Amino acid sequence: MRVLKDAPELLSLNTATLGHRLPIEQVIDLVAAKGFGNIVPWRRDLERKSVGAIARQCRDAGLKVNGYCRSTYFPQATAEARKLALQENVYALEDAATLGADVFTLVVGSLPSNSRDLAGARQQVKDGVSELLETAKKVGVRLALEPLHPMTAGDRSCLNTVSQALNWAAEIDPDTCGYLGVAVDVYHVWWDENLEADIARAGREDRLYAFHVCDWLVPTVDLVTDRGMMGDGVIDLKQIRSWVEGAGYTGPVEVEIFSSNNWWQQPEEVVLETCIRRLATVC
């Protein structure tokens, strides 16, 4: 396994970890100063800003933008709304290209309101990703399908396992064009008894595009914003990283922690220093 200590090129900070409290310009400087070599901004960080200027600032700070978060949900109640969502995703992909992002992260959405048609939502996602893939090739940014934890299946994501993501990718992109893969976030998939096999498959199929870490707390008190710092929960992080690297993944290890009651209340410097320490020890 790669050594993460003093290896900034292997470390990435997803800005959600800091709770979007500071302007992105300050976040970029802090993240670089604390020893990360990569950053993943969110679209909300860039609202009413010059994407080109942010891209330059990242480059000047020595930060690679390894990902850009995240897609507008694909399933929508009307054809009109679906078209709009797709257009927003096209714009976001163009911004991802401007940022020089390796991947655009697809959090796919799920049931539109008043719907119980999960199979229909899944079809809408596949149709939308198929269309978006054309733009991805054009602008040169890869799409990473991110399976989200099954507890998000009602509202945030009808894509819930790595196996399912790989099946969809094979269906949408049978020729493996190089622009459609998966993001493995330990938080969402650590429980899956097929995980080791699925990660190996993702490697074999050349679709392992991203690797995110945080931890699963016991007890977990919120379905969205109660993620733990690496080491504070029950996920065997080293084991999963060994599977990911054994499958050929060479990209950064990205920290993404949603934590409204703990880490989002702490000073950004403390959060970043803790991340760096834990990456070097428990991941």
Added chain:
Amino acid sequence: MRVLKDAPELLSLNTATLGHRLPIEQVIDLVAAKGFGNIVPWRRDLERKSVGAIARQCRDAGLKVNGYCRSTYFPQATAEARKLALQENVYALEDAATLGADVFTLVVGSLPSNSRDLAGARQQVKDGVSELLETAKKVGVRLALEPLHPMTAGDRSCLNTVSQALNWAAEIDPDTCGYLGVAVDVYHVWWDENLEADIARAGREDRLYAFHVCDWLVPTVDLVTDRGMMGDGVIDLKQIRSWVEGAGYTGPVEVEIFSSNNWWQQPEEVVLETCIRRLATVC
């Protein structure tokens, strides 16, 4: 599909739905009076009571005990504790036999405290179920492996999909002795893209022992006690029941709702009447 209206023999009430507020003796009378033909008590309902007397009361009230909840968790931090847990499960199975229960429900547990060894926990479950199966055959009560939602994988259950449950059952009981199967609770498995195929497989393999309903609320605010009444959430209940019955299931449809902030605050009669109405309409 079977018609659930005015068909008490097809309806079962899991006593957790009433929040364990009333003594079981009162619950039995209420459940029978409201039109259920079956009941599933919990071990806590029977503490310091005569199991034989409760069994008689159920029979006299015209209630079949279709299940008994639930196993002590199999994975434990020490061999001593594992032995104790197994012994408790043996006693519970004997009570299940006294009750004339169709199945004893296995909620299997997960990581012992301070452990991150999920594979180890899974092995402990399989070992424990193997041993318990001998008692099950002896007392004539079937064991139903219940996969719990992946959000319970840290503490309550390392068994999280129907597919996984069927794989374990095949491993533990390759000859299909007739005493090891699965319980399908829509709450835990509704999100799974393989569900239809897995339910069909459970039917083919003669392991479809129980079917539980409630609903998934959006948003869900608690990982354990925020289940919805059928019809109040996003699960396509009729579709899943059609799969279950299509696979040959002829047992009752069991209502099991954990709802600390809503249904457990309402009068038992209201809860039971609502269940009966919803069973007849949205399930």
